[in-house]
Amino acid sequence: MASIRKRGDTFTITAYMGYDEQGRQRKKTTTYRPPDGVTPGKAEKLAKQYAAVWEEKIRGYVALDENRTLSELAEWYYSTVAPSVLKAKTLENYKGEIERHVLPYIGREKLKNISPPMLDRLFSDLQKGGNLETHYRLKDKTLFDGIKRETFYEKAGVSRSILFHVLSGKTTRRDNAEKIAAALDMKLEQAFDDVGGKGLTGATVNKIKLNLSAIFTAAVKKEIMRRNPCKLATPPKVDTKPAEYLDEKQCHIFLQALHEQDDFQLEVICNVLLATGMRSGELCALHWEDINLETGLLYIQHTLVRMHGGFHRDTPKTSGSERRIVLPQYIIDLLQQHKKRQAVERFKAGTAWKVPDAVFTNGAGNYLIGANISVRIKKICKQSGLPDIHLHSLRHTHASLLINSNVTARVIADRLGHSTTKTTLDTYSHVFAESEAKAMQAIDMALFRKAE
Incomplete structure (x- = not known):
C-alpha cells in the first residue's frame, strides 16, 4: 500500500x-x-x-522512470539502443537534429509531463522559426582571397560541402560559422552576419517527429514510459513540392548542352545518372571495381558519407539499396573514354591523387561532392532555358521516363533501390497520375473518338 x-x-x-x-x-x-x-x-x-x-x-509498470528528463532519455537511447539499430552516420544525423531542435526546447521536461499538446507546440514553432537555431551568412567572399579552399575546410573542421555552401552565399549554423571564422583568425561577427532564425520545412519537422517517436517507443518497450506521446501529436504539415524532373524533350536539350561544354566528366556523370537513377551518394562512392565494362553491369554496394571530418564509403542504408544495373552500350562507351582520360590525369598527379580507385573525382583526385555537381548542372540548365533542377532531379527524371514507358512500379522500385513499391508510388504519384491520364487519352482517341 x-x-x-x-x-x-x-x-x-x-x-x-x-x-x-x-x-x-x-x-x-x-x-x-x-x-x-x-x-x-x-x-x-x-x-x-x-x-x-x-x-x-x-501496477505492472515496475520499471517506470518517468521522472527522468527527456535529455537523459535521449542520452540513454543514443548510447545504448540506437547503435544496434542505426548506421553510424544515420545515428549522428538523427542525434544532431534532436539536440539542435528538440532538447533546447523541452529537454529539461520530465517524461511524465511531456504531452501531445506540448509536442504540437514544438512542431509548430519549428516550422515557424526553426526554434532556437540562428543562421549566419558570410559577409564577403574576398575574405578567402589567397586561401586554398581545398585544404581550408580541413583546417576549419567543417565539410567541403558546408564550405561550398557558405561561399555560394547560403546560410549556415552558428557552430559552422564559428569554426570558419576561427580558421580565418577572425571573430564571428567580423566574418559573418546574423540573419536570425530560419523555419524548418514540414518534411524536416516530420522527420524530427519520427526520430523523437523512436526514442519514446524504445522507452515504452523498456517500461521506462507508459505511452508514446508522439502517437497522439498532430503530424506536421508536409509542404514538400513534387519531385522535379525533365521530360523527354528537355532531356535531349540537356544532354546536347552537356556535350557542348568542356567538362567531359560532368557529361559522363549526368548521362550515368539519367541512365541508372542512382542516388548522388551512390554515384560519388563508385569505384572502378563496381563497374564491369565488359559485361555492362554496374554494382551499387556503397554510398559516400562524411564522418569525423572526412569522407568514406559505407554500405547503403537498406539491403534493398544494394543492387545491380545493366548499362546501355552508350554509357559503357562513355565510361571507357572517361577511364582513359582519368588515367592520364592520375599519372600526372602521381601520389598526390587522393583516391586512385574512385570513378569520379575532383581535381585533386579526391571524392566528389554532390553539391558541387548540382551547381554546375543548375548553370547549364539556366543557360539552356531549362527548369532549375539539381543533381537529385536526374534520379527523378530517370524514374519519370520509366513510368511514362509503362514500366511496372515493382521494376522501378528495384532499379531505384526502394525497399517497397509504396515508396515509389508515394514519391512519384504525380508522374503516375500524368501517365494514367495519357493512357486514358490514348484509349479515348483509339476507340471512342469518331473520325471527323
Missing part, C-alpha cells in the same frame, strides 16, 4: 514497487493537492482515494 505524507497544502504519495537487479528498492512518487476549502479530514480522505486509484493505475 502506498504511503501518504502531508506536506503543507499537498500530500506526497509514494508507492514501493519491489527491488531491481542491483537490490535497490523501486518506488514511484506523485503529489496530490486537494480542492480548496475542504476540511483537513476530508482532504486526507481524498488523498487516500487518489493514492489507491493512482497505485492501481501504475
Whole structure:
C-alpha cells in the first residue's frame, strides 16, 4: 500500500514497487493537492482515494522512470539502443537534429509531463522559426582571397560541402560559422552576419517527429514510459513540392548542352545518372571495381558519407539499396573514354591523387561532392532555358521516363533501390497520375473518338 505524507497544502504519495537487479528498492512518487476549502479530514480522505486509484493505475509498470528528463532519455537511447539499430552516420544525423531542435526546447521536461499538446507546440514553432537555431551568412567572399579552399575546410573542421555552401552565399549554423571564422583568425561577427532564425520545412519537422517517436517507443518497450506521446501529436504539415524532373524533350536539350561544354566528366556523370537513377551518394562512392565494362553491369554496394571530418564509403542504408544495373552500350562507351582520360590525369598527379580507385573525382583526385555537381548542372540548365533542377532531379527524371514507358512500379522500385513499391508510388504519384491520364487519352482517341 502506498504511503501518504502531508506536506503543507499537498500530500506526497509514494508507492514501493519491489527491488531491481542491483537490490535497490523501486518506488514511484506523485503529489496530490486537494480542492480548496475542504476540511483537513476530508482532504486526507481524498488523498487516500487518489493514492489507491493512482497505485492501481501504475501496477505492472515496475520499471517506470518517468521522472527522468527527456535529455537523459535521449542520452540513454543514443548510447545504448540506437547503435544496434542505426548506421553510424544515420545515428549522428538523427542525434544532431534532436539536440539542435528538440532538447533546447523541452529537454529539461520530465517524461511524465511531456504531452501531445506540448509536442504540437514544438512542431509548430519549428516550422515557424526553426526554434532556437540562428543562421549566419558570410559577409564577403574576398575574405578567402589567397586561401586554398581545398585544404581550408580541413583546417576549419567543417565539410567541403558546408564550405561550398557558405561561399555560394547560403546560410549556415552558428557552430559552422564559428569554426570558419576561427580558421580565418577572425571573430564571428567580423566574418559573418546574423540573419536570425530560419523555419524548418514540414518534411524536416516530420522527420524530427519520427526520430523523437523512436526514442519514446524504445522507452515504452523498456517500461521506462507508459505511452508514446508522439502517437497522439498532430503530424506536421508536409509542404514538400513534387519531385522535379525533365521530360523527354528537355532531356535531349540537356544532354546536347552537356556535350557542348568542356567538362567531359560532368557529361559522363549526368548521362550515368539519367541512365541508372542512382542516388548522388551512390554515384560519388563508385569505384572502378563496381563497374564491369565488359559485361555492362554496374554494382551499387556503397554510398559516400562524411564522418569525423572526412569522407568514406559505407554500405547503403537498406539491403534493398544494394543492387545491380545493366548499362546501355552508350554509357559503357562513355565510361571507357572517361577511364582513359582519368588515367592520364592520375599519372600526372602521381601520389598526390587522393583516391586512385574512385570513378569520379575532383581535381585533386579526391571524392566528389554532390553539391558541387548540382551547381554546375543548375548553370547549364539556366543557360539552356531549362527548369532549375539539381543533381537529385536526374534520379527523378530517370524514374519519370520509366513510368511514362509503362514500366511496372515493382521494376522501378528495384532499379531505384526502394525497399517497397509504396515508396515509389508515394514519391512519384504525380508522374503516375500524368501517365494514367495519357493512357486514358490514348484509349479515348483509339476507340471512342469518331473520325471527323
